[in-house]
Amino acid sequence: MANPRATATIAGHPLHPMLVPFPIAAFVGALVCDLIGTGDPFWFQASEYLLVTGVVMALLAAVMGFTDFLGEPQIRALPLAWVHFLGNLVLVLIEAVxxxxxxxxxxxxxxxxxxxxxxxxxxxxxxxxxxxxxYRRRVAIADEAASH
Structure with missing residues (x-):
């Protein structure tokens, strides 16, 4: 059976995993700013900018992930994918609030x-x-061998 494929791609490369590092970095950065800057306006503003950047990038990553989710029945069939999807939805709502x-x-x-x-x-x-x-369900892993 073929691996579950990503449907949001550029030149066969899945877009969702390319975008997720940006909100991850922004949300972790916001937490670091919160921990560093109790009461310092610089750290407060830095955290605020990181949060809005993270939310915007998370929404962009979510569009790509949701495209894969809707476009590939094998992905929707994974209970793990539903928990990942719903958990990230809650995560973005928390950070937007x-x-x-x-x-x-x-x-x-x-x-x-x-x-x-x-x-x-x-x-x-x-x-x-x-x-x-x-890594375990091989979602978005190319079936064919890479050519060099």
Missing amino acids: NWYRRYSSGAADSTGLVLSILAVLLMLVTGWLGWEMV
Whole structure:
């Protein structure tokens, strides 16, 4: 049986795994800024920028992942894919709320730190599931041998 294939690709390369490092870096960076800068306006603003960047890039990655999810029945058949999809949806909602709270209030508080920690912990789980799909279920792994 052929491997489950990605349908959102450029020259046969899946787009979703190319995009996911950006929101990962942004969300982890936001948490680091939260941990460093309790009360410092620079770190608050840096975290705010990282959160909005992460949300935008996560939505772009989500469009590509959802395209793969809808376009490949073998992916939809994996319970793991559903948990990955729904977990990431919750993750992006947490970070969008986290950003909006900061943007609308203009001040740091402990809730922002808690949301950042929660999001990064959830991201560890959904990331693990994503790699599980790639390495164990061979999702988006080319069936043919690479030619050089």
